[in-house]
Amino acid sequence: MYAKVIVDVPAKQTNRAFDYSVPSSMKGWIEVGSRVGVPFGPRVLQGFVVELHDTTSVDPKRLKAVRHILDPAPPLTEELVELGHWMSETYLCHEVTALQAMLPGALKAKYERYVQVADIEADGSPSMLLLLPSQERIIDYLQRKTKVKMEDLLEAFPEDGGLIRDMLEEGLLLEKQGMKDRGSAKKALTVFPPGIKIKQNEAASVSHHEETRSEAGSPVPAAESPADSAASREPLNLARLADELPARSHKQKEVLLYLSENLKPIRLTELMDKLQVGASTVKGLADRGWIELREVEVMRDPYANRHFEETKPLPLTDEQQSVYDTIAATLDRREHQVYLLQGVTGSGKTEVYLQAISRCLEQGREAIVLVPEISLTPQMVERFKGRFGDEVAVMHSRLSAGERYDEWRKIMRRQVRVVIGARSAVFVPFRKIGLIIIDEEHESSYKQEESPKYHARDVAAWRARYHGAAVVLGSATPSLESIQRTRPAAGAGSEYKLLMMPSRVAGRPLPPVHIVDMREELRSGNRSMFSRALHRGLEQRLQKGEQTVLLLNRRGYATFVMCRTCGFVAGCPHCDISLTYHQVSRTLRCHYCGYAERQMELCPDCGSEHIRHFGTGTQRVEEELVKLFPGIRVIRMDVDTTTEKGSHEKWLTMFRNKQADVLLGTQMVAKGLDFPDVTLVGVIAADTVLNLPDFRSAERTFQLLTQVAGRAGRHTLPGEVFVQTYTPEHYSVITASRHDYDAFIAEELPHRRQLGYPPYCRLILVTITHEQIPLLVRTAEALTMRLRELGAMEQGRAASCGEDFFMDVLGPVASPIPRIKDRYRFQCVVKYRGEASASRIVSRVLDEFAERAAKEKMLISVDVDPQMLM
């Protein structure tokens, strides 16, 4: 038997499967999706089995054997292996990178090398008998310690570098390589009363593997969990044993009596806590052999100490009911269908999700719920835990690596059937998916910025198609890509079906939104960042004891330093970007390369003293608030104040408890939050996003404004929203203020069509960087030409086959940031329509240029715009 294995080397040359023979001992055990240890060159690496065959085309003499299987059960399903392949093609990433993204970080391999003394007995070499004193010192050192790294050894014996090398050559020392997982199951000492048969949920996972580099030994399959010994013998009467103890051992008696009444395993710490005894008391009993003490795998449960109030399905409104019925019918027919559920904020989408999930579970199928990271708040978790209890696993970035690993193991063990989580939860190893829900589907956090640059929506659609499952994309402001797909395509029906929930559940009206023209403010002499209207609003809330949310988009508002006399702007010497002022350290820093310098007192160009930082960070808004309203209590939420684990929740809880008057923050305050006493929402500057050089900027602005507008007056108190802007006439501002999605779409779609942007085409961005401009430009031009050439050929081929395919290449031009870390950057953009063959063309051209690029130390990177490929 032979296995095709993708090895853990994310490089172009190794981005293919390698063949290995499968030892007979593994035959019943290895599967597609197994994580294995395989010899690769001189080392042993982690790999993933992607195929199993009875034949191989590789010369049998060159074949090596699979060394280990790393898990009791394959961590990937066949489906996920197939998905990984699809991802590598569509997003142009290495296949391992895609597969690795599906697993919790704990399963990522850690490789380490260390020096060991050779086994003298086995070796029997006569040279062993005569050792120099210095050799003996080295051997002694190594035998005292374990896992000594080569560099540590050389550091410990700085004089003996040559000697150590000789010893390695002679075989006195061996270099070994180890591989282990980054995280592992947590173990806890557990007390077993005698006579209790232990049920291990899972064979102990094989988490540690050692190999001698030269050794070609046969693999040892993971052992079963150690045989139950004392615990399964004939039961001892604990109560009677207690009598045998001397009178002064009353603590031990207590323990025995407790255990005789509760004949079940108990965590040592729990027992100690309950009976107020020390560890030595219990260990004493274990030494007598009356009880057994041993390490058992336990689950870390981040929600262990929380009680979740059980919630019953709520009665649905007519709107909700009809949406639910449609989804339920699709589920009942086991059909694949993507629904776009457009429901205004407060229309009760979550209740529809919950009931659809119930239906899905009744059918014995599983459900995945994706929410943007930011809205995975305790309230959201509570709602799902309250309805589905222990059937729910929660996955988000605030869990520790260990906690996340345990949630994932619950899924592997089939202990849960619902997963709620952020982007990466779309990969959970379910086998019978019936429903995938993506809440706030327009959110950009569904896009992964690092490789593999996937979009959770694409992946969800792919998996749902595979499983015959339904997808529900929910949003008040759907992405244009999704809206476009609800419209009938030429000659066919629509790809997605649109479901609408236009009214709010309790009939609460949406708050009035006032657009404030900041140019007007300036003209009438108000130089403050608060308009008179917003100022008045704040004043009123403070008087009435109501709360305010203030939103500031930091992007495009970075605090740069400028000389007011000559216009000099402090820039990074390595990147073409202005430096950002950091108040805490009083330094100027570059966000791209980390360069830092002291804040200057005088302008380096003209010597003027009139140098100051411009732009408005959240700190500056806070300062101004305190100045204008002495005594005001402000909670500021931005990257500076929320990096600490749990700080996010802490601030929000404080605000909810009315320990502050104003919540001030960036995007993160806009999303999914629901505070009853907030009656005023202010957007400091609506157009910062609008001015970004991004074709989606109008869409982003509309979405953001609509979302914040929904934050005010969610409960009994009526709300009010002020949007400050320098472009009050822009359609994204106007339509958002009227809560009018359709009007926005009607303006935006023609623009996109006219300029040939998504959703009318798809984009691939190719960026080339080099230290020298002339060579860079030449290469960029050649590459663009070649892309055009192949694009035209493909277009011709497609036309003759009657396929719809269009491809255009823009550029090359300098990138938006033309230099980073002393490397110049050029880019070209591939626009295409039709089947995804453009990515194949790009990847072919990149292959053609790879050799040349490597020679010149040129870096070429590709970004598939992962917004909607399917």
Add this chain to the structure above:
DNA sequence: AGCACGCCGACT
């Protein structure tokens, strides 16, 4: 990514 094999400058 590692690591080995291989061909040209400063040292015993």
Add this chain to the structure above:
DNA sequence: GTCGGCGTGCTC
């Protein structure tokens, strides 16, 4: 004459 620089190429 050798040690060692990192260029090139392979890993089942």
